[in-house]
Every structure is written in structure tokens, then in C-alpha cells.
Amino acid sequence: MAYDKFTVLSSTAVPLPIENVDTDQIIPARFLKATKREGFDENLFRDWRYNPDNTPKQDFVLNNPIYTGKILVGGRNFGSGSSREHAAWAIYDYGFRCVVSSFFADIFKNNSMNIGILPVTVSEGFLHQIFTAIENDPNTLIEINLDAQTIILVATGEKETFDINGYKKHNLMNGFDDIDFLHNIKSEITAFAENSPY
Amino acid sequence: MSNKPQTLFDKVWDAHVVKQVADGPDVLFIDRHFIHEVTSPVAFLGLKNRNVDVMFPEKTFATADHNTPTINQHLPVADVLSANQLRALEENSAKYGISHWGLGNPKNGIVHVVGPENGITLPGMTIVCGDSHTSTHGAFGCIAFGIGTSEVEMVLASQCIMQPKPKKMRINVHGSMGKGVTPKDVVLYIISKLTAAGATGYFVEFAGPVFESMSMEGRMTVCNMSIEMGARGGMIAPDETTFNYIKGREKAPKGEAWDNSLAYWKTLKTEEGSVFDVEYNYDGADIEPMITYGTNPGMGMGISQRIPTAEGMESGKVSYEKSLNYMGFDEDQPMLGKKIDYVFIGSCTNGRIEDFRAFASIVKGRKKADNVTAWVVPGSHIVEQQIKDEGILDILTEAGFELRQPGCSACLAMNDDKIPVGKYAVSTSNRNFEGRQGPGARTLLASPLVAAAAAVTGIITDPRTLIG
Numbered sequence: 001m002a003y004d005k006f007t008v009l010s011s012t013a014v015p016l017p018i019e020n021v022d023t024d025q026i027i028p029a030r031f032l033k034a035t036k037r038e039g040f041d042e043n044l045f046r047d048w049r050y051n052p053d054n055t056p057k058q059d060f061v062l063n064n065p066i067y068t069g070k071i072l073v074g075g076r077n078f079g080s081g082s083s084r085e086h087a088a089w090a091i092y093d094y095g096f097r098c099v100v101s102s103f104f105a106d107i108f109k110n111n112s113m114n115i116g117i118l119p120v121t122v123s124e125g126f127l128h129q130i131f132t133a134i135e136n137d138p139n140t141l142i143e144i145n146l147d148a149q150t151i152i153l154v155a156t157g158e159k160e161t162f163d164i165n166g167y168k169k170h171n172l173m174n175g176f177d178d179i180d181f182l183h184n185i186k187s188e189i190t191a192f193a194e195n196s197p198y
Numbered sequence: 199m200s201n202k203p204q205t206l207f208d209k210v211w212d213a214h215v216v217k218q219v220a221d222g223p224d225v226l227f228i229d230r231h232f233i234h235e236v237t238s239p240v241a242f243l244g245l246k247n248r249n250v251d252v253m254f255p256e257k258t259f260a261t262a263d264h265n266t267p268t269i270n271q272h273l274p275v276a277d278v279l280s281a282n283q284l285r286a287l288e289e290n291s292a293k294y295g296i297s298h299w300g301l302g303n304p305k306n307g308i309v310h311v312v313g314p315e316n317g318i319t320l321p322g323m324t325i326v327c328g329d330s331h332t333s334t335h336g337a338f339g340c341i342a343f344g345i346g347t348s349e350v351e352m353v354l355a356s357q358c359i360m361q362p363k364p365k366k367m368r369i370n371v372h373g374s375m376g377k378g379v380t381p382k383d384v385v386l387y388i389i390s391k392l393t394a395a396g397a398t399g400y401f402v403e404f405a406g407p408v409f410e411s412m413s414m415e416g417r418m419t420v421c422n423m424s425i426e427m428g429a430r431g432g433m434i435a436p437d438e439t440t441f442n443y444i445k446g447r448e449k450a451p452k453g454e455a456w457d458n459s460l461a462y463w464k465t466l467k468t469e470e471g472s473v474f475d476v477e478y479n480y481d482g483a484d485i486e487p488m489i490t491y492g493t494n495p496g497m498g499m500g501i502s503q504r505i506p507t508a509e510g511m512e513s514g515k516v517s518y519e520k521s522l523n524y525m526g527f528d529e530d531q532p533m534l535g536k537k538i539d540y541v542f543i544g545s546c547t548n549g550r551i552e553d554f555r556a557f558a559s560i561v562k563g564r565k566k567a568d569n570v571t572a573w574v575v576p577g578s579h580i581v582e583q584q585i586k587d588e589g590i591l592d593i594l595t596e597a598g599f600e601l602r603q604p605g606c607s608a609c610l611a612m613n614d615d616k617i618p619v620g621k622y623a624v625s626t627s628n629r630n631f632e633g634r635q636g637p638g639a640r641t642l643l644a645s646p647l648v649a650a651a652a653a654v655t656g657i658i659t660d661p662r663t664l665i666g
Contacts, residue, residue: 019514020394032265033283033612036243052619080428080494083237083346084236085346085347114346166222167219167221178349182356185216188216193254198229198230
């Protein structure tokens with residue numbers, strides 16, 4: 001599915017300073033019954049966001065109008081658990097383009113990059129700085145430059161660089177995906193398969 | 199090729215690299231692809247939109263499991279959305295010529311149970327599925343891991359996925375397992391030591407006498423939960439136990455093909471002197487029956503211990519307290535003696551015949567506690583039949599338990615098997631996340647023996663006190 005190209009993102013951010021946010025929290029299994037990719041954003045963080053009677057939980061950050069933006073900042077080990085890409089879809093469709101954390105679970109990280117979300121891994125210290133900055137001023141602007149691989153707290157100029165491999169960076173900046181790449185090496189795959197023992 | 203000693207993981211990985219992308223991932227050829235109803239529909243839509251065919255339909259196998267009822271499977275599925283997903287799987291499989299074991303098919307069951315029991319899973323393969331517990335198949339010396347739906351589409355379209363090669367970890371457990379200790383306890387112990395993120399970025403090899411002495415069922419339980427320590431997957435070198443398990447299974451090689459395969463499979467082990475990025479050593483004697491007390495699988499403890507205190511924790515205090523608060527527990531409390539409400543035995547972690555044998559060994563001659571609702575769910579129809587053939591069903595029935603029909607069931611509670619708000623469930627499944635088994639449900643992960651001990655006493659009980 002096509003996604004928006006990612007180059008430079010300058011936005012306020014939504015803080016979620018909780019560790020081990022697993023994909024069952026991001027989207028509970030009972031909302032995985034669709035056969036199309038639609039409506040998952042409505043159930044993003046469903047059980048943290050809504051009471052059982054579907055009224056919003058006032059103390060949850062997505063229900064607090066002072067926090068907005070295209071960047072979600074999460075605690076350590078974000079996206080652990082199930083491989084459900086629905087978690088990444090829910091985050092993207094809600095309007096986030098970037099998730100920042102000090103540590104991501106592997107599958108979630110892959111899923112994110114495959115659908116156009118940039119996962120930015122920062123140091124524990126810088127993550128703490130970001131949370132503090134947002135706590136002090138919810139309008140804190142964060143700039144993420146994929147080409148330069150930098151994340152900057154705009155007001156103070158504090159910044160870090162982050163890692164991403166050149167292939168994925170190129171894909172995200174151009175809106176490509178892996179199937180485009182694999183399609184172009186089909187003859188190599190066919191040749192490989194002919195020698196497969198299975 | 200260098201003469202550097204190679205690990206099992208390197209041998210299998212390197213044998214599947216179609217191409218290396220500069221400053222990028224490896225293109226990895228996939229031998230077996232399992233699909234199920236929940237994570238495949240959008241992948242098939244993607245194929246349709248791109249007007250791309252399935253490249254090797256004979257390498258993909260479909261089974262319905264995540265979202266199926268565990269009673270009255272002969273009736274039409276009442277939930278409209280679930281029924282839609284099941285129909286989509288059936289129609290997509292038919293359209294592209296993919297093997298499909300739907301509801302009612304005698305081969306149907308949980309994907310990670312039916313793959314091995316039908317000989318689809320073989321040593322040295324690369325195996326993927328849109329399900330994180332695909333790591334289960336690593337028990338056969340496979341590189342097996344969970345993928346997202348975009349990757350499911352990728353494998354359907356190209357039989358490949360693009361993955362950076364993970365780092366290597368070896369976990370050795372020496373000695374042997376004590377009384378009442380099962381493979382589930384061994385893996386819960388390891389996760390409690392490493393934490394739920396301790397192996398992220400790594401592929402794990404489990405090695406040493408404790409794993410060597412395990413049955414294939416036990417090894418599958420261990421590899422199944424590799425993902426719960428964050429690992430991409432876990433694997434165990436194939437040996438005589440592996441070969442004996444596979445021989446004669448429906449899709450396993452036969453005759454000359456068997457001999458050739460066996461010769462290759464015997465080479466699949468880590469060579470002396472191989473180097474791992476990180477290595478851990480544990481002793482089987484230190485492991486007792488385990489139970490979790492929190493909301494991630496790393497929050498586990500020996501059943502006779504007390505819940506750890508947050509004191510001295512460098513970070514994560516807030517998350518820790520949030521977790522205990524959700525569970526309704528306090529620091530420094532014992533777990534033994536706590537009243538429980540539900541027991542679930544089943545899932546891709548502990549839904550195989552050996553698990554029901556263990557469960558029945560404690561249940562035999564006892565009665566289900568009145569305060570406990572128990573869901574006994576086999577991993578497949580083949581397991582269900584074994585339960586009947588071995589007389590386990592009679593033991594269960596005599597003790598007041600009912601056997602349900604195969605499926606993922608209360609492990610992720612997509613169907614009606616949901617634990618109610620605030621209730622405590624001792625569960626042989628793999629995740630104790632908030633709401634995993636139903637909104638507000640409180641999950642205590644444990645082995646089939648601990649689950650059985652809780653089911654007959656109504657409280658958390660050390661199974662060693664019930665074993666003769």
C-alpha cells in the first residue's frame with residue numbers, strides 16, 4: 001500500500017512514557033477482524049483510551065487536547081509482542097508518521113518501516129530530555145530529518161543522530177516498498193528456487 | 199568460503215541468501231510460509247491491487263485458527279466479521295491454489311501445531327508466518343520467525359523477505375530439570391532472567407543437556423517463547439529425537455529422499471569453537487515451577503518465591519507499579535495460595551499431546567475445584583484424537599473438565615473465549631499482557647502442571663506437592 005514519502009518532519013509530539021508498550025495495547029486482538037485496512041485508528045490504544053462503556057478515559061494522553069502532533073514518543077521496548085501489522089496501521093492511520101523510543105521490538109520496527117512510519121531510536125538520556133521538554137511545554141517542536149538522520153529539539157537545538165540502513169532510508173524517502181525491489185530480481189529468485197532442497 | 203567454525207544459525211541463514219543488498223538487508227528465500235485468517239486478507243488484497251500472482255503456491259499452507267470458535271464448529275460461525283475472515287482465507291487459498299485446512303477439516307488446528315505434526319516443518323528450513331510465535335518451528339533447527347502483513351504479501355509475491363541478519367545468542371542450560379519442572383518453566387525462567395526485551399536483535403540457539411533431553415513437544419514450547427524475550431527466533435540443533443519425530447509423518451520425505459535429507463540434517467549443528475555475540479549459562483537445578491505475576495512474560499518467578507520489590511530498580515518503576523496495580527498484587531507477596539478463577543490449557547505454546555498428558559497426570563483421581571472455570575483446548579484435531587485414544591479424555595471428564603475443539607482460543611481471546619474483567623486465569627499460553635485474554639483479564643502464565651494444580655485446588659499451588 002502506498003504511503004507518504006518521509007523527508008523532514010517538524011511537529012509537536014504526543015508523550016507516552018510507559019515501558020514495554022506491547023501491540024496488544026496498541027490494538028487489542030478483538031479489533032483485528034477486518035479483511036481490509038480501514039478503521040484501525042479508531043481502536044488505537046483502545047483499552048487505555050476508552051472505558052468499557054466507550055466513553056473516553058480523561059487521563060489518557062490521546063484524550064488530552066493539549067498533546068497533538070505527528071510524532072509519538074514511547075518508553076523503552078516499544079511495540080513488543082504480537083507481529084500484527086495492524087498496530088503500525090493504527091498508528092499511521094491515526095496520523096503519526098514517526099515513533100520515537102529508546103528501544104523498539106524487532107517486528108514492530110520492521111512493520112513500521114514497511115508502511116511508512118519512521119521508528120527513531122534515541123539514547124535513554126535523550127528520550128528523557130524529550131519527555132521533560134514536552135512535559136514543560138506541550139507545544140515543544142521536534143524536527144526529524146531522515147536524510148541527515150537527526151532528531152532535534154527545535155527550541156534548544158539539542159540533537160541526536162539515529163541509525164537506519166541506506167536501503168530502508170531510500171525506500172522511506174521515496175515511498176518505495178520491498179515488493180518493488182523483489183519484483184525486479186525475480187529471475188534471480190527463480191534460479192535460486194531451482195536449487196532448493198525443499 | 200572461510201574455514202571459520204559455523205553456527206547452526208549461520209549455516210541455515212547463509213544457505214538461504216538469494217542476494218545481499220549493499221547497506222541493507224539480505225534477501226532471504228523462504229521454504230515454508232504458513233498463513234491464517236487474521237493477518238493474510240490485507241496481503242491478498244495487496245496482491246490483487248498490484249496484479250501480482252503467488253509465486254510458489256505449493257510452499258504456502260493455510261489453516262484457520264486465530265479467530266475460530268472452540269465449541270460447535272460444525273455450525274456456521276455466528277460472528278459476521280470472523281466468518282468473513284474465514285471465508286476470505288478459503289477463497290484466497292482456492293484462487294491461488296494454496297493448501298487450506300479450514301474449520302472442520304480433520305487436519306485443522308493451530309498453525310504451529312499442525313505444521314510440525316504433519317511433517318511440513320523440516321530441519322534446516324526457513325519458515326515464516328504472520329504470527330510472532332512462528333519461532334516454534336525453530337525446535338527443528340529451522341530459522342523461523344513472525345512477520346507482518348506487508349511481509350506476508352512479499353512472501354506470497356516473491357517467496358522472499360528482506361531481513362538484516364540478526365546477531366547471535368546462545369543460551370546453555372546445564373544439568374537436568376527437577377521434579378515438577380517442565381520446558382515451559384525453563385523458558386519462563388530464562389525470560390525472567392533476560393527480561394522481555396533481553397534478546398531483541400538476536401537469534402537464539404538453545405543448547406545443552408536440558409534441551410537435548412527434551413521431547414520435540416518440549417523444544418517447541420521453548421522455541422515458541424523466544425519472541426517473549428524479544429528474540430527474532432530461537433532454534434535447537436536437530437538430533438535423533440528430531441529425526442524420530444519426523445519420520446513417517448505425512449509430508450516428510452520418504453525412501454531415498456529421506457536418506458538424503460537425513461544426511462544433510464545431520465550437518466546442522468554448531469561447530470566447536472563457533473563464536474556468538476553473547477552467551478548465557480544457566481543450571482537446570484536452579485529452576486523450579488514458574489508463574490508470572492505481572493503484565494509481561496519477563497515478570498515471572500519461582501512459584502515458592504515472593505513478588506519482587508521495585509526497590510533498587512534503575513528505571514521502569516512507574517511501569518512496574520502500573521503492572522502490579524493492574525494485576526491487583528503487591529510487592530513482596532507470595533503467589534502460593536492466591537485464589538484463581540479460570541484455567542486455560544492449550545495454545546501453540548502448550549497445546550500438544552505431552553501437555554495434556556502432564557495436565558491429566560495431576561488431575562487424575564481429583565476433581566476440578568468448584569470456583570474454577572476451565573477451558574481445555576487441544577492444539578489440533580490430531581491432538582484431540584490423541585487425547586481420546588490415550589484415555590486422557592476419560593480422566594478429564596471424570597474430574598469434571600470438558601474438552602473443547604482446537605484453536606487459539608483464550609490465548610488471544612479473539613473468539614468468545616474471553617476471561618472476564620478482573621478475573622485471574624492461570625494460563626499455559628504465552629502472553630500476560632494487559633487485556634490479552636479479554637479486557638481487564640489478569641493472566642498468570644504457567645506450565646500445564648501448575649495449571650492442573652490450580653484447577654484442582656482453586657488456588658495457586660505448587661504442583662510438586664501433588665506429584666507422588
